[in-house]
Amino acid sequence: MLRLPPFQYFAPRSLDEALRILSDHGPEAQIVAGGTDLYPKMKRRQIQPRALVSVRRIPELSHIAWMAHDGVTLGAGVTLARVLACENLAIAYPALARACAGIAHPPIRSMGTIGGNLCIDTRCTYYDQTFFWREALGFCLKKGGTVCPVAPGGTRCWAVSSSDGAPVMIALGAQLRLIGPHGERTIAAEEFYRDDGIQYLAKAPEEILVEVRLPCREGWRSTYWKLRRRGAIDFPVLGIAVAVCMESGRCREARIVLGAVGSCPKRIREAEGILEGNPLEPDVIEAAARAVSRAIRPLENTDFLHLYRKKVASVFAQRALHELAGTPLTGGLSGT
Amino acid sequence: MNGEQHPLAVPVYKTLLEVLREDLHLTGTKHGCELGECGACTVLVDGEPVLSCLALPIELEGREILTIEGLMEGGRPHPLQSAFAEMGAVQCGYCTPGIVLSAKALLDRNPMPTRQEIAEALSGNLCRCTGYIQILDAVERAGARMRERRS
Amino acid sequence: MAFEIIGKPLPKIDALPKCTGETRYADDLQLPRMLYAKILRSPHAHARIRRIDVSRARALPGVYAVITGRDLPTRFGILPVSQDEEALCAEKVRFVGDPVAAVAATDEWIAEEALRLIDVEYELLPALLTLEEALRESSVRIHDYGDGPNIHKMISLEFGDVEEGFAQADYVREDIFFYAGSTHLPLEQHAAVAQYGPDGKLTLWSSTQTPHYVHRALAKVLGLPPSHIRVIATPVGGGFGGKSDPFSHEIVVAKLAMLTGRPVKITLTREEVFYVHRGRHPVLMWIKTGVRRDGTIMAMHVRSFLDGGAYGSYGVVTAYYTGALQTVTYKIPRYKFEGVRVFTNKPPCGPKRGHGTPQPRFALEVHLDKIAEDLELDPIEMRRRQIVEAPSLTVNWLRISSCGLRACIDRVVEASGFREKFRRLPFGHGVGFACSTYLSGAGLPIYWNDMPHSGVQIKIDRGGGVTVFCGSTDIGQGSDSILAYIVAEVLGILPEDIRVVTADTDLTPVDLGSYSSRVTVMTGNAAVEAAEKLRRLLFRAAAERLDVPEEQLMARARRIFDQADPERGLDFAEAAQLAEARFGTLGAVGSYKPPKSPGRYKGAGVGPSPSYSYSACVIQVRVDPETGFVQVEKVWIAHDVGRVINPRLVEGQIHGSVYMGLGEALMEEQTFRSRLGLHKAPSMLDYKSPTPLEMPEVECFLIETDDPNGPFGAKEAGQGPLLPVPPAVANAVYDAIGVRVDELPITPEKILKGLEDKARGGSGRVGPKSIPSLAWPEPIRVEPPPEWRDVPTRSS
Structure with a gap:
């Protein structure tokens, strides 16, 4: 049986207490919420924190609060199952519901949290393996080694941002509230991620993601398409979140964000620009979809060949945009 | 746990799965990967399916845990258990406890699920023997029986 | 003959304990x-x-x-x-x-x-990680035994003169296929x-x-x-062989x-x-068939290259199996088989459900589809016209005792509407067809000896309780329940009156194990023999008491009674007590050894079986031409199981086989990093096993042929139904988009590659282009059975 390495476990009941424990233990400490991403990594000895600081009992993390005409805030500790159970969320933010419904499988969704999903560690076929396997390979740059087997010539880690929630939050213009030892700050979801497989978050280890604020998105349409081999369990190896605001038949504002094709979610501004000011008609959509595929450079470190993922990015971009245009393409399979 | 209280002193890093099997001797909960990838260790916590391989007992203090051993009612099999036995839904039986519990969570929430909804509810529980077909049949039959019983 | 227990969809005797967490598996022991x-x-x-x-x-x-x-x-x-x-x-x-x-x-x-x-x-x-490397790098040796450097086994057999057959054929076609390795993943x-x-x-x-x-x-x-x-x-x-x-x-x-x-x-x-591991061998295959204009097979030549991994395991047998059963489905008058299994520095391959036969079945059934298309023949009729006869001997001396393939084909073709759909559905939609054969247990034991393959011992106690002892192992297929059903049928009691004690080398007579689909046939026959011995004692004692001739007695529903006057009878327990008083402690044994195979050549040990099961399958798919995703919409499958002992269990075996076949056809694959030989996906997340969401509707048809060698006429059901699934998927994909993926699994990437090749004016075929050149040994030339010595020629 794969077992966890020993650790100390803290279950603070307030943010202050949590922050204190985190600063007491410094880099040896690790925040845990649902544990669905962390515990497998600990069992594979990818990370071995000495202290786990659970945020489950902190009341500020567990709310869903609607603000009149100003959107909603979701506590970071709200489980994915709770997000899905909330019909108003699905109506206001269809992309969020689509993304959460496609995460892993039902038990994981009743354990995992929205904050946990946004902070999920980057993934790589060379990294998400047991200690034995990684030792046999000769450890990689992300953990214990000096070379990245994906791109051995380079100096950076190419592990892949594998959150379904991240591209959606960026597309919906979410703001994330963080609290740290030096106070709190709110940053745009887009600023939360860094293009680095190791330091993939702009969050300091001792900062706690407290809540997600989704702005009111009246007049917007949104969706999320996900590529993976099976209809459940699998992480995304391509995720595409699209949100458009339509005004008199034309796209006033668009956001197209790709997940799981690089170390951070990627906004495709060229594609957004193609859509903005135009009606969502087939030729516009096709041009935007081509721009999506052009802008990404997936590597060979997830399921599916990287060129295949690049190709499907444009197919899914088209399908997502047609869906939002109200002219869904028929004959297409997959994409959840 | 299954309607009983268990004071326990175990290392904090022992998962619920390990504690169930090794400390409480409730070996009905199975394991196939210990990484949250197969669903064999599914138990119910306050009625929701949870993977016992990724849960720590300390995180569940005060909550109600149901394992397969706790599903019988007064020594009689739960409708899901009888339906699984009758419909051929059990071959090797190793995925069965987890699947039965995932199905229970579904039927308690949605007494009349469609076949697609059943498949989605069980999509985290891998089975290599049955091709899932007789499992879906059994959940449908158990659902019907539970509805009858209620009405 | 009407049965009381046989043929009923009864629950398995161990099902409820498995649903309550009571069953103790090995890791549950403390x-x-x-x-x-x-x-x-x-x-x-x-x-x-x-x-x-x-x-x-x-x-x-x-x-x-x-x-x-x-x-x-x-x-x-x-x-x-x-x-x-x-x-x-x-x-x-x-x-x-x-x-x-x-x-x-x-x-x-x-x-x-x-x-x-x-x-x-x-x-x-130096690590040898591919078949080609292992054959090429003869200076590096993984083992110091075998038929050549890194060659574990080489086989060359010829039955009749295949070159003569090709010379007489109107049309000869060669194809190359690859079937990826996969693992059981219990x-x-x-x-x-x-x-x-x-x-x-x-x-x-x-x-x-x-x-x-x-x-x-x-x-x-x-x-x-x-x-x-x-x-x-x-x-x-x-288990699945693992x-x-x-x-x-x-x-x-x-x-x-x-x-x-x-x-x-x-x-x-x-x-x-x-x-x-010990999973499915990756096999590269070359197949050449000569046919008459009407599709009649004149000669067939098959070569298989097995990547065996690091150890022998069952590999010699697997290698023979890649060539043994082609002849058991269609009449093949001249047949040549060359096979090689090489060692590589990867986890050892062995027997996985279908053991060495799904790979050549995939090759054969896709190859026949191509031949039918080349000759503008109906792929169903072409096959249907040349189904083997029963009883008969194949050209490689395998004895066929029953064959319900024609009925299988007719049922699935009709139910699926194949003829209305084939080559007629819109682009992206298609149907595919394939047949197959599997054995009901190996005719020879692993260690050659004259002892039984299976033994059953039964005791009856004074309360009428019956205990059945047998070495067989229930791996979920229901073998314990089969023993209970059979003994209950013979003794006229109910399965719940029976306790089954199995798989304990101290307590139970030897059964060789749960492999090669042997258990129902072999333990079943042994159980019938033991139970009939006891029934004779019970009848003799009851006959004396009731004053009714023994031949007139019947055992049913826990009673032994006069068939002519059913009121006149005894309780089973009462009869047991009378019999014990009359004959002493009630116990009996039965054992089973398969009939001797007539084949007398080196290699004749692999292939013979008491009986062969048959399957036919139609699969309908939808292919997304932009992403290459294949959705299997429905599977129609008919299986000749000889006799249905329990339809629920037979259907369960068919569903499971279809599931595993679909996994291999579309996503499951053991792959390794080059140079290091590291498994690429040693987890249940990365090794893709289909979830309930990938599983299509399956319509099963059970065909009964009452095989003379089976208990109540039964044949196997656990492995055979896997075999037609991968080729039926491949044929359906071709029907849908005109792309031939001659290499499993048929992944979205391969589909797109085929479509792109087609768009550029290519054939759209994706798959291996060549086979290694190898100096095959002179074949062992085996004289075919007499009925094949006057084989069809062009003019006949």
């Missing part, structure tokens, strides 16, 4: 003072072991024993001809995951820590518990399909008398129990299960 074992495995694909230092591990508190290859020097293996495994490698490791040392400690954390304290110095050797990870008593007796509980062969291997490697070893197969949490070999961990845990005097348990991690 014994007082039990220690936990862990195995240190090689991180290198090919290396010499220079030195192992276990002193630091031994010194760790909580560690009770550390062993290495020196402690277990005797080699073993499932086949007498390939005794090439060591419980722990002493001098050389041959794949990443090969066992090197083992530890017993008070818990798994300490055992794990102790493994890290074992220092092993390796001298790296939900239960292998586990074993060993206990060694002060009386010098060893007990091993293990999740194994073959306790009899584990018993043999333990005796051999541990040097204990077999009479001092007891092997108990616990309920197996999924728990059919004796394994290193079973021997290791036994040795550790002997050394420590304490019970020791080992449970492999999921990653280790991937390394232990």
Whole structure:
């Protein structure tokens, strides 16, 4: 049986207490919420924190609060199952519901949290393996080694941002509230991620993601398409979140964000620009979809060949945009 | 746990799965990967399916845990258990406890699920023997029986 | 004849305990003072072991024993001809995951820590990771035995003159196919518990399909008398062939129990299960067939190249199986088979559901589809017209006792509307068809001898309770229940009156194991024999009491009564007491040995069976031409099972086979990193096993042919129905988009590659283009049976 390495476990009941424990233990400490991403990594000895600081009992993390005409805030500790159970969320933010419904499988969704999903560690076929396997390979740059087997010539880690929630939050213009030892700050979801497989978050280890604020998105349409081999369990190896605001038949504002094709979610501004000011008609959509595929450079470190993922990015971009245009393409399979 | 209280002193890093099997001797909960990838260790916590391989007992203090051993009612099999036995839904039986519990969570929430909804509810529980077909049949039959019983 | 139990959809006798958590699998066992074992495995694909230092591990508190290859020097293996495994490698490791040392400690954390304290110095050797490399690099040797450098086995057989057949054919076609390796992925990870008593007796509980062969291997490697070893197969949490070999961990845990005097348990991690493997061999195949204008097969020549991995396992048998059963479906008058199995530095391949036959079946059925298209023939009629006769002998001397393939074909073709759909559905939608054959148990045992393959012993107690003892192993297929149904049918009682004791080498007569789809036929026949002996005693005693001639008695519903006057009868328990008073303690044995096969050539041992099952399958798919995703919309499958003993169980076997076949057709694949030989996906997340969401609707048709060699006429159902699935998917994909993917799995990437090739004016075919050139030995030329000596010619 794969077992966890020993650790100390803290279950603070307030943010202050949590922050204190985190600063007491410094880099040896690790925040845990649902544990669905962390515990497998600990069992594979990818990370071995000495202290786990659970945020489950902190009341500020567990709310869903609607603000009149100003959107909603979701506590970071709200489980994915709770997000899905909330019909108003699905109506206001269809992309969020689509993304959460496609995460892993039902038990994981009743354990995992929205904050946990946004902070999920980057993934790589060379990294998400047991200690034995990684030792046999000769450890990689992300953990214990000096070379990245994906791109051995380079100096950076190419592990892949594998959150379904991240591209959606960026597309919906979410703001994330963080609290740290030096106070709190709110940053745009887009600023939360860094293009680095190791330091993939702009969050300091001792900062706690407290809540997600989704702005009111009246007049917007949104969706999320996900590529993976099976209809459940699998992480995304391509995720595409699209949100458009339509005004008199034309796209006033668009956001197209790709997940799981690089170390951070990627906004495709060229594609957004193609859509903005135009009606969502087939030729516009096709041009935007081509721009999506052009802008990404997936590597060979997830399921599916990287060129295949690049190709499907444009197919899914088209399908997502047609869906939002109200002219869904028929004959297409997959994409959840 | 299954309607009983268990004071326990175990290392904090022992998962619920390990504690169930090794400390409480409730070996009905199975394991196939210990990484949250197969669903064999599914138990119910306050009625929701949870993977016992990724849960720590300390995180569940005060909550109600149901394992397969706790599903019988007064020594009689739960409708899901009888339906699984009758419909051929059990071959090797190793995925069965987890699947039965995932199905229970579904039927308690949605007494009349469609076949697609059943498949989605069980999509985290891998089975290599049955091709899932007789499992879906059994959940449908158990659902019907539970509805009858209620009405 | 009307049956009382046979043919009814009864629940399995062990189903409810499996639903309540009561069933105890190997890892569920906990014994007082039990220690936990862990195995240190090689991180290198090919290396010499220079030195192992276990002193630091031994010194760790909580560690009770550390062993290495020196402690277990005797080699073993499932086949007498390939005794090439060591419980722990002493001098050389041959794949990443090969066992090197083992530890017993008070818990798994300490055992794990102790493994890290074992220092092993390796001298790296070049790793041979592909079939081509293994054949080319003859200076590097993985083993020092076999039919050539890195060649485990080479086979060349010819039945009739194939060249003459090709010369007489109107049309000859050659094709090349590849079928990727895949693994069983049972939900239960292998586990074993060993206990060694002060009386010098060893007990091993293990999740194994073959306790009899584990018993043999333990005796051999541990040097204990077999009479001092007891092997108990616990309920197996999924096997599919993956728990059919004796394994290193079973021997290791036994040795550790002997050394420590304490019970020791080992449970492999999921990653280790991937390394232990014994799964589907990757096979490259070349097939050449000559036909008449109407599609009649004149001659066939098949070559198969098996990538066997690092050890022999069942590989010699697998290699023969890739060539043995082509002749059992369609009439093939001249047949040549050349096969080679090579060693590579990867986890050893072995038997997986269908054992060596799904690969050539895929090749054959797609190849026939291509021939039908080339000749503008109906692919169904072309096959249907040349189905084998029953009874008959094939050109390679296999005896066919019954064949319901024609009925199978007709049922699925009609139910699916194949003829209305084939080549007529819109682009992206398609149907595919394939047939297949599988054996109901191997005609010969692994160790050649004249003893029975299966034994059953039955005792009846004074209360009318019946206990059935048999060495067979229930791996979920329901073999315990089959014993209960059969004995209940013969004795006229109910399955719930029967206790079944199985898979215990001390308590039960030998059954060779749950492999080759042999159990229903062999244990069933043995059970019928034993039960009939007892029924005769019961009838004789009852006849005396009732004053009714024995021949007039009948046993039904827990009574023995006069058929002419059913009121006149006795309770079963009463009859049992009378019989015990009259004849003494009531017990009887039955045993079964398959009929002798008429084949008398070297290699004739693989292929013969008491009977062959037949399947026909239609699959409808939808292909997304932009993403290459294939959605299987529906499967229609008919299976000739001889006699349905329990329709629920037969359908369950068919569903499971279809599931596994679809997995292999579309997503499952064992792949390895080049150079290092590291498994690319040793987890249930990365190795893609279909979820309920991928599983289509399956419509089953059960065909009964009342086979003369089966118990009540039954044949196998556990493996055969897998075989037609991959080729039917491939043929359906072609029907949908005009792309031939001659290489499994048919992934979205390959579909797009085929479509792109087509768009550029190519054929759209995706698959291997060549086979290695190899100096095949002169074939053993086997004279076909008399009926094939006057074979059809062009003019006939």
